[in-house]
Amino acid sequence: MGAADVLRGNDIGTMVTAAPALYPHMWSWDAAFISIGLAHLGVERAGQEIRTLLAAQWADGMIPHIVYGDRGGYFPGPGRWGTAELSSAAPSAPLTSGICQPPVHAIAVGRILEVARRGSEADRLAGEQLVRDCWDSLYRWHAWLSEYRDPSGTGLIGVVHGWESGMDNSPRWDRPYSAVVPGPDLPSYVRLDRELVRDGAERPTDVEYDRYLWLIEEMRRASYDPAKVYDTCSFLVADVFVSAIFAVASDVLADLGSDFGAPASEVADLRMWAARSRAAVAASCSPETGLARDFDRRTNTWIDVETLAGFAPLISGGLSPDAERALLDELHGPRWAGHPSLVAKVPPTVSPDSEGFKSREYWRGPQWPVVSWLFGWAHARHGYAAESERLRAETLKLVGDGAFSEYYEPVTGEALGSRKQSWTAAVILDWLD
Ligand code: 9WN
Known part of the structure; x- marks a missing residue:
């Protein structure tokens, strides 16, 4: 089966x-990557994917992390969130979760436009119409992130749940999660994921899930009011990877806005957010390791845990040329993508040399093709064509088994998690173009 x-x-x-x-x-950041893959099958269908997602945008501007279709089959489902009942900003059709995910959407729309412009006249028109139709919604989404997730204008965007980072159980979150203490009134629940991924070690633990569910309880109690959630939720971390994505996506959106006649003041907002977040990501780098760091806003401390997210400045740019080169060499060097034990030279989520490395456990070590695509895209954008091409070739090698898995065991290359994962297929389609 092909992508x-x-x-x-x-x-x-x-x-x-x-x-x-x-x-x-539908998951928010998955939908963005999926739409890039769809563009290679038909620009109209790619646009439809973005439109479906944006139809679920909250009245305040947030793009929710899950848009529920008609089928059940996933826990937590819409009933557990109760967003439509509790928040006047949440849509009641379709039903959604009450948190968000990394803002990769403008990157996707920019890429769809590129693909569309290389296609037929109808493709080009469809791509351009998509930009016109979605620009304002994407601007409001970025404005929401700036206003509610960085209210003091630091440039670092906060997340109130590990799910918002997209890297749910990354060791980056272990310390902030240790302060999330589920109350005795946490309603009981049954996980469905454990029945679908047979090896439980590939998924987060039950202790982690209790915390994930407890945060939902806290947000329900704040009626998903974003300011209240920011003030009260027991997990609040300034996420350096989300911030880097926000910076570069704001740039992409600003460029699209200038080309398509968007209001100058909104384009200027985007440029300011991009510059501010780019600088904040660069400034977060550890003086010891050079890696960017998250900041725990509940304890006011830097999180010095080495993970792939530390390479965030390679997504957003903004380092001095020397520092950027050093970080790039580190990413592709023997502790990370070039680690001698790896089957494919693709960055693992945690270095095999790190204490926290778990080769099969979700965001604690495995390689995620979609994350490699993002680095490959950013490398190309910042002028590192050879490194971009290496990530492409090595990821194609990794997924050569045709399983299109969610993630891969880096030392053996074994497919892990879900098979036929859409975003894995989507980035492969883009890379095969
Ligand atoms: C929770 C859909 C999503 C991705 C996330 C990934 C995983 C969900 C889960 O799957 O998260 O949102 O149930 O584990 O961590 O990045 O968007 O593919």
């Missing part, structure tokens, strides 16, 4: 589910 078949097989009409069984709904 295109995976996307077609997961297409339920207006949305391509993130995966056939484990994730039978």
